[in-house]
Amino acid sequence: xxxxxxxxxxxxxxxxxxxxxxxxxxxxxxxxxxxxxxxxxxxxxxxxxxxxxxxxxxxxxxxxxxxxxxxxxxxxxxxxxxxxxxxxxxxxxxxxxxxxxxxxxxxxxxxxxxxxxxxxxxxxxxxxxxxxxxxxxxxxxxxxxxxxxxxxxxxxxxxxxxxxxxxxxxxxxxxxxxxxxxxxxxxxxxxxxxxxxxxxxxxxxxxxxxxxxxxxxxxxxxxxxxxxxxxxxx
Amino acid sequence: xxxxxxxxxxxxxxxxxxxxxxxxxxxxxxxxxxxxxxxxxxxxxxxxxxxxxxxxxxxxxxxxxxxxxxxxxxxxxxxxxxxxxxxxxxxxxxxxxxxxxxxxxxxxxxxxxxxxxxxxxxxxxxxxxxxxxxxxxxxxxxxxxxxxxxxxxxxxxxxxxxxxxxxxxxxxxxxxxxxxxxxxxxxxxxxxxxxxxxxxxxxxxxxxxxxxxxxxxxxxxxxxxxxxxxxxxx
Amino acid sequence: xxxxxxxxxxxxxxxxxxxxxxxxxxxxxxxxxxxxxxxxxxxxxxxxxxxxxxxxxxxxxxxxxxxxxxxxxxxxxxxxxxxxxxxxxxxxxxxxxxxxxxxxxxxxxxxxxxxxxxxxxxxxxxxxxxxxxxxxxxxxxxxxxxxxxxxxxxxxxxxxxxxxxxxxxxxxxxxxxxxxxxxxxxxxxxxxxxxxxxxxxxxxxxxxxxxxxxxxxxxxxxxxxxxxxxxxxx
Amino acid sequence: xxxxxxxxxxxxxxxxxxxxxxxxxxxxxxxxxxxxxxxxxxxxxxxxxxxxxxxxxxxxxxxxxxxxxxxxxxxxxxxxxxxxxxxxxxxxxxxxxxxxxxxxxxxxxxxxxxxxxxxxxxxxxxxxxxxxxxxxxxxxxxxxxxxxxxxxxxxxxxxxxxxxxxxxxxxxxxxxxxxxxxxxxxxxxxxxxxxxxxxxxxxxxxxxxxxxxxxxxxxxxxxxxxxxxxxxxx
Numbered sequence: 001x002x003x004x005x006x007x008x009x010x011x012x013x014x015x016x017x018x019x020x021x022x023x024x025x026x027x028x029x030x031x032x033x034x035x036x037x038x039x040x041x042x043x044x045x046x047x048x049x050x051x052x053x054x055x056x057x058x059x060x061x062x063x064x065x066x067x068x069x070x071x072x073x074x075x076x077x078x079x080x081x082x083x084x085x086x087x088x089x090x091x092x093x094x095x096x097x098x099x100x101x102x103x104x105x106x107x108x109x110x111x112x113x114x115x116x117x118x119x120x121x122x123x124x125x126x127x128x129x130x131x132x133x134x135x136x137x138x139x140x141x142x143x144x145x146x147x148x149x150x151x152x153x154x155x156x157x158x159x160x161x162x163x164x165x166x167x168x169x170x171x172x173x174x175x176x177x178x179x180x181x182x183x184x185x186x187x188x189x190x191x192x193x194x195x196x197x198x199x200x201x202x203x204x205x206x207x208x209x210x211x212x213x214x215x216x217x218x219x220x221x222x223x224x225x226x227x228x229x230x231x232x233x234x
Numbered sequence: 235x236x237x238x239x240x241x242x243x244x245x246x247x248x249x250x251x252x253x254x255x256x257x258x259x260x261x262x263x264x265x266x267x268x269x270x271x272x273x274x275x276x277x278x279x280x281x282x283x284x285x286x287x288x289x290x291x292x293x294x295x296x297x298x299x300x301x302x303x304x305x306x307x308x309x310x311x312x313x314x315x316x317x318x319x320x321x322x323x324x325x326x327x328x329x330x331x332x333x334x335x336x337x338x339x340x341x342x343x344x345x346x347x348x349x350x351x352x353x354x355x356x357x358x359x360x361x362x363x364x365x366x367x368x369x370x371x372x373x374x375x376x377x378x379x380x381x382x383x384x385x386x387x388x389x390x391x392x393x394x395x396x397x398x399x400x401x402x403x404x405x406x407x408x409x410x411x412x413x414x415x416x417x418x419x420x421x422x423x424x425x426x427x428x429x430x431x432x433x434x435x436x437x438x439x440x441x442x443x444x445x446x447x448x449x450x451x452x453x454x455x456x457x458x459x460x461x462x463x464x465x466x467x468x
Numbered sequence: 469x470x471x472x473x474x475x476x477x478x479x480x481x482x483x484x485x486x487x488x489x490x491x492x493x494x495x496x497x498x499x500x501x502x503x504x505x506x507x508x509x510x511x512x513x514x515x516x517x518x519x520x521x522x523x524x525x526x527x528x529x530x531x532x533x534x535x536x537x538x539x540x541x542x543x544x545x546x547x548x549x550x551x552x553x554x555x556x557x558x559x560x561x562x563x564x565x566x567x568x569x570x571x572x573x574x575x576x577x578x579x580x581x582x583x584x585x586x587x588x589x590x591x592x593x594x595x596x597x598x599x600x601x602x603x604x605x606x607x608x609x610x611x612x613x614x615x616x617x618x619x620x621x622x623x624x625x626x627x628x629x630x631x632x633x634x635x636x637x638x639x640x641x642x643x644x645x646x647x648x649x650x651x652x653x654x655x656x657x658x659x660x661x662x663x664x665x666x667x668x669x670x671x672x673x674x675x676x677x678x679x680x681x682x683x684x685x686x687x688x689x690x691x692x693x694x695x696x697x698x699x700x701x702x
Numbered sequence: 703x704x705x706x707x708x709x710x711x712x713x714x715x716x717x718x719x720x721x722x723x724x725x726x727x728x729x730x731x732x733x734x735x736x737x738x739x740x741x742x743x744x745x746x747x748x749x750x751x752x753x754x755x756x757x758x759x760x761x762x763x764x765x766x767x768x769x770x771x772x773x774x775x776x777x778x779x780x781x782x783x784x785x786x787x788x789x790x791x792x793x794x795x796x797x798x799x800x801x802x803x804x805x806x807x808x809x810x811x812x813x814x815x816x817x818x819x820x821x822x823x824x825x826x827x828x829x830x831x832x833x834x835x836x837x838x839x840x841x842x843x844x845x846x847x848x849x850x851x852x853x854x855x856x857x858x859x860x861x862x863x864x865x866x867x868x869x870x871x872x873x874x875x876x877x878x879x880x881x882x883x884x885x886x887x888x889x890x891x892x893x894x895x896x897x898x899x900x901x902x903x904x905x906x907x908x909x910x911x912x913x914x915x916x917x918x919x920x921x922x923x924x925x926x927x928x929x930x931x932x933x934x935x936x
Contacts (some may be wrong), residue, residue: 088814088858090600101930110812111886112790112928116375120935125406125702127387132558132653132689141350142702152933153361153400156790156886159863161629162393162650166400168408171935172359174400182630184813184858185600221600226814228803231854233822233873234593234610322580322624324834335696344578345652346556346694354701359936366792366887366923376936386699390556390652393629395863396884405701416864418579418624419834455834460580462569465620467588467639468827468844584843593874595855609818621829627864634855634868634876640827642870 002040002218005061006031007053009068009075010046012196019196027067027194027201034207035065035214047071053079058086062218065210066105067194069098080104088184088226092217094210097194100155105190108183112156115175117149119195122170124148126177126193133164135178135189135212143205149195151175157190165209167192178209180216185223189213236274236452239295240265241287243302243309244280246430253430261301261428261435268441269299269448281305287313292320296452299444300339301428303332314338322418322460326451328444331428334389339424342417343391349409350386353429356404358382360411360427367398369412369423369446377439383429385409391424399443401426412443414450419457423447470508470686473529474499475521477536477543478514480664487664495535495662495669502675503533503682515539521547526554530686533678534573535662537566548572556652556694560685562678565662568623573658576651580624583643585617587663590638592616594645594661601632603646603657603680611673617663619643625658633677635660646677648684653691657681704742704920707763708733709755711770711777712748714898721898729769729896729903736909737767737916749773755781760788764920767912768807769896771800782806790886790928794919796912799896802857807892810885814858817877819851821897824872826850828879828895835866837880837891837914845907851897853877859892867911869894880911882918887925891915 008028012019023030028044036042043061045052047068058064064083068075080103087093087108095105100113126143128136143165152173158181165178177192191209193200200206242262246253257264262278270276277295279286281302292298298317302309314337321327321342329339334347360377362370377399386407392415399412411426425443427434434440476496480487491498496512504510511529513520515536526532532551536543548571555561555576563573568581594611596604611633620641626649633646645660659677661668668674710730714721725732730746738744745763747754749770760766766785770777782805789795789810797807802815828845830838845867854875860883867880879894893911895902902908 084812085814107809108812110786110810112787114928114930116931116933118933118935122935123406125408127408129387129389129410130650131388131691132650132687134688137688144702150935153363154365155363156928158860158883158885159396160393161861163397166387166408166410168402168406170406172357172402172404173936174359174361174402174408176363176400181860182598182600183860219600220602220605223599226816226858228816229818231818231820233820233824233852234612234875318578319580341575342578344552344576346553348694348696350697350699352699352701356701364884365925366884366921368922371922378936384701390694392626392649392651395627407702415626416832416834417626453834454836454839457833460582460624462582463584465584465586467586467590467618468641468846591874593876595876597855597857597878599856621831621868622833623831628861630861631865634878636870636874636876638874640825640870640872642827642829642868642876644831644868 002214003060003062004035004040004042004065004214006042006044006065007067008044008046009071011070022197022199027196030201031065035211040214047074050075050079053082055082058082058091061091063092063094063214065094065096066099066102067096068102069196072102075103077103080107084108085226087186087188090185090219090222092186092219093188094213094217095190097192100190108188109157111158114156116152119149121147122150124167124169126165126167129166130162130164133162134216135164135209137212138208139205143203145193145200145203147198148193148200151192185221186219187217189217236448237294237296238269238274238276238299238448240276240278240299241301242278242280243305245304256431256433261430264435265299269445274448281308284309284313287316289316292316292325295325297326297328297448299328299330300333300336301330302336303430306336309337311337314341318342319460321420321422324419324453324456326420326453327422328447328451329424331426334424342422345392346390348390352384354384355381356384358401358403360399360401363400364396364398367396368450369398369443371446372442373439377437379427379434379437381432382427382434385426419455420453421451423451470682471528471530472503472508472510472533472682474510474512474533476512476514477539479538490665490667495664498669499533503679508682515542518543518547521550523550526550526559529559531560531562531682533562533564534567534570535564536570537664540570543571545571548575552576553694555654555656558653558687558690560654560687561656562681562685563658565660568658576656577625579626582624584620587617589615590618592635592637594633594635597634598630598632601630602684603632603677605680606676607673611671613661613668613671615666616661616668619660653689654687655685657685704916705762705764706737706742706744706767706916708744708746708767710746710748711773713772724899724901729898732903733767737913742916749776752777752781755784757784760784760793763793765794765796765916767796767798768801768804769798770804771898774804777805779805782809786810787928789888789890792887792921792924794888794921795890796915796919797892799894802892810890811859813860816858818854821851823849824852826869826871828867828869831868832864832866835864836918837866837911839914840910841907845905847895847902847905849900850895850902853894887923888921889919891919
């Protein structure tokens with residue numbers, strides 16, 4: 001069984017009619033609806049309850065899924081630090097879309113995580129670059145999204161451990177849309193699709209990718225201690 | 235001083251009127267014309283003279299630039315093996331466009347180096363992914379090529395040591411267009427633009443990239459021996 | 469079920485009394501004895517029967533385990549090419565000890581795969597560098613081997629995708645003893661311990677690593693075709 | 703000309719007689735003495751003056767060299783943040799020895815950066831793993847240090863972009879002693895030798911490595927802005 005915690009700031013859906021129409025119960029509930037099954041249990045947290053993301057809660061979380069955008073700065077530094085350390089101890093983490101600028105993702109990457117963007121409702125094709133990767137199983141040559149926010153390079157991330165997807169947009173832009181990292185004992189997947197005003201998380205391929213990523217990121221090993229132990233000569 | 239040897243199979247330019255119009259003296263001479271200056275001396279080899287690529291010649295070459303397409307299989311295995319070993323000893327190598335399927339590139343990658351392709355004269359934008367890389371110096375956000383052959387993912391290469399450029403095409407395709415590897419003591423750069431029927435190598439930005447790559451790939455260290463030396467306890 | 473094929477050249481064990489004493493039935497049978505269980509079926513091939521490693525046989529192999537030393541050059545080029553392509557299509561491969569110089573390993577790496585060596589019966593400690601890696605599960609801080617051949621850096625491999633173990637020897641030498649690569653759709657693990665004259669493959673930790681590696685390398689995805697398909701504008 | 707700023711906390715040298723004997727003017731002055739020449743100008747900062755490491759100062763620094771140990775936590779978070787961002791903008795950074803636990807190094811890695819350690823005055827051999835790397839130029843098979851603090855794996859760093867040196871110790875321990883990263887536009891080198899109570903920085907090979915690293919890390923490109931620019935359709 002995989003214990004997933006979804007964090008969604010849940011601001012857009014309550015302040016913008018257009019977004020509420022797409023995700024009336026919030027992006028977190030949309031994610032939960034397809035992630036939860038016999039093998040995966042899902043809990044959700046929003047900005048209002050973000051302090052529930054305690055060290056204890058994260059110890060009981062196998063994979064944390066993160067969606068945030070407008071309110072990155074309202075996430076307490078302490079929570080971001082807990083998330084970072086939980087990943088280093090083995091928890092998996094999946095950062096979606098504008099989560100590239102979230103505090104915990106930036107802490108885990110060590111890079112600016114910046115990008116260029118425009119919002120013109122262009123189509124996106126998310127191309128499978130590594131078809132043998134566990135996260136790409138069941139996905140064809142590309143995922144077609146009729147409308148997505150356009151993210152563009154340079155994307156200020158470290159050279160990926162594994163590049164799984166690269167997106168291409170109507171305007172000819174490209175973006176490393178699906179990338180994997182290991183940080184300490186934890187695995188991280190960043191996945192770009194998911195602008196709040198489009199029904200991206202209702203796309204079956206996108207759901208498949210996120211579900212695959214949850215399975216891939218679930219820990220097989222966790223450590224308690226991140227300190228530097230003094231040892232004896234062997 | 236950097237000693238460059240350009241290999242161009244020089245078949246298209248002699249058999250297709252359309253290509254001859256673009257490169258009347260051959261792609262190798264077009265490359266030579268912008269590479270050669272006070273600091274760079276250039277020699278050229280074609281399929282007709284490919285056996286000039288001896289071990290000796292490669293020892294006297296700092297960077298080998300390779301363009302091939304129709305006649306990959308006519309390059310003797312022995313030459314490909316010499317090139318592979320010269321790179322392992324420290325020689326730099328730049329593989330252009332359809333050079334992804336050349337014998338030496340495949341030997342150096344260990345992967346199929348396959349890709350998808352179509353030839354519809356679409357535009358390409360080659361996006362700078364790593365603006366701080368030596369090979370990207372002087373290049374803006376992207377290089378615009380009015381017409382290029384469309385190469386698509388999955389590109390069967392190892393996860394790059396450094397990704398410098400990613401191309402985006404009119405049809406929404408993407409391609410890792412500029413990637414770096416180290417193999418033994420040598421540095422390798424693959425650069426995708428350069429279809430024979432378009433004047434890509436006359437584009438100032440493309441020229442800049444290739445010139446930068448020559449400087450980046452020039453060796454600072456070479457070894458003679460690739461064997462496994464027996465050593466004493468230190 | 470995982471279908472493993474073990475290739476062992478099986479020369480030392482028949483020509484050197486000292487080695488026969490350690491592995492009377494050959495290294496392949498020693499490996500088979502601990503790999504085979506309800507979930508893993510094992511077939512073996514030796515230099516005498518190396519031509520059994522046909523394309524067909526490799527298609528029916530999930531993970532190939534390779535031990536060779538004296539007779540690398542007697543393995544036909546065609547067999548080495550088949551192994552390389554089978555890995556690119558998705559087959560897993562584990563190269564043991566002196567397999568670093570085998571034809572298929574070198575073809576897959578693209579590097580010289582050279583190293584320094586001495587044979588003084590020193591102890592080795594194989595240190596776990598990445599305790600969260602699937603291949604390191606069940607292994608403590610290090611594996612202690614009372615006697616091993618000393619392999620030393622520089623080891624002429626590409627920068628590893630993942631470094632799992634680094635060995636340290638009595639003389640202060642170090643060696644990247646457990647490293648992972650992806651080549652095409654296949655996964656590769658190189659593991660240094662296993663000199664023929666010491667009972668390394670009877671060590672429970674070494675067995676555990678190899679068993680873990682078999683599970684890690686077993687394919688979840690395979691492709692038929694390594695060519696470059698012509699595609700249509702999407 | 704390369705503008706180097708050396709930060710040394712300068713605590714051990716003022717509080718421990720044994721350390722003062724080795725570095726009477728402080729580690730920073732020892733580093734400065736061999737780094738400074740016609741092409742390199744050096745400024746120094748200590749914990750007492752750490753607030754001099756302003757954004758402005760770091761903009762005027764090409765490469766920052768960092769030595770800290772006891773007083774990591776006394777470095778203000780704001781300074782650590784400035785250093786992180788300066789690297790992301792292009793400044794080079796070299797972290798020495800116990801600098802693995804400094805705030806800016808941990809911020810740039812995103813990992814715990816933990817390790818095991820013991821202090822028994824063992825010898826260390828620092829092995830050259832990548833002899834073609836610019837930082838290894840002029841160094842032989844290994845650097846011999848009669849006494850060093852023993853650092854051991856697992857070292858909690860991301861998989862290195864480039865591994866240049868691996869250390870081996872008297873007790874058979876191993877440690878990734880020289881590793882390179884790129885973060886944003888900046889280059890980072892971590893180098894393990896340099897325990898305060900041994901005259902490591904007086905070793906000519908160690909000096910050569912640090913000097914090489916300064917040259918390697920000096921920026922060729924810097925950016926002002928780390929934000930996410932809104933762009934137009936091209």
